[in-house]
Amino acid sequence: MGEKGSLRTTLHRHGLRVTPQRQLVLDAVRELGHATPEQVCRQVRDTAHAVNITTIYRALDVLEEIGLVRHTHLGHGAPTYSADEHEHVHLVCHRCGEIDEVPCDLLDDLAELLRRRRGFELDATHLALSGTCRACRGPEGADHPERAVEETR
């Protein structure tokens, strides 16, 4: 059992235990694509009614430490967690809140630039880029304050 066993294996490698809660949290993150701790909690509770939000936070921390999940700050409020195999850069629309995803390699050139000019090693997997999505820019590319959402904060 290769891929599927990676939670058990990885936890063991770190001297940590495999628990139903941790398994459920990982499953939830994988299913949801990207989700806040709150959202993960709701998903987990569909299966295990009694899991505490504290446990969700702790499980996410553990899973992040061992490299199975990762979080990104998409702007205001809670961060979103996603599975490590699910690499992408987030495009966050500060107009409507929509989140799009693009492959990390779009940033290769930028990463190279930063490395050379600043010695900075960009981590594209943690990234959120804010701006205005196609829908909000409108068909004519004009200003469309359709359902303005308060600025991303």
Add this chain to the structure above:
Amino acid sequence: MGEKGSLRTTLHRHGLRVTPQRQLVLDAVRELGHATPEQVCRQVRDTAHAVNITTIYRALDVLEEIGLVRHTHLGHGAPTYSADEHEHVHLVCHRCGEIDEVPCDLLDDLAELLRRRRGFELDATHLALSGTCRACRGPEGADHPERAVEETR
């Protein structure tokens, strides 16, 4: 009074009042370069002892609405505000927490790419890029867990 009058002028244009607090908050943001509401508050209080943190938040909101300041989420916790004339992209080291700044135009190519491929209009002025700074990568480019800070969150 050209540049310097822009707070008064801009507030008026928006039907808002010029108050000492707003002036102080703007001054603080300009002096500090980039700062959290908390830091702005401390700075303001050097001059006006009694200003309430709530007022700082509200002043920052107003100043942002009228376009004189802008905020960025550098990772975990409080956002940082900076003056609009002070445009740059933040490079946040998730190792040591150091914040470097680079000109926005480094992102021109990426912006063009996103515009063409996704219809996404990147707002480079809001940006924080996370990664590892030169110092933390070490002279040899190796792993230097000198003063590891818990992951940017």
Add this chain to the structure above:
DNA sequence: TTACATGCAAAGTCTTTGCATATTG
């Protein structure tokens, strides 16, 4: 049986809101 996990409650940040008071135009 010992080390690690969980649940629960309480506390901690950071931020917003409601309302009375004060201030500006």
Add this chain to the structure above:
DNA sequence: CAATATGCAAAGACTTTGCATGTAA
């Protein structure tokens, strides 16, 4: 005077901590 801004206190969102209890190697 009338519209806004401020201060203060309370509440709200999100997260962490302490500690007793539970559970697996």
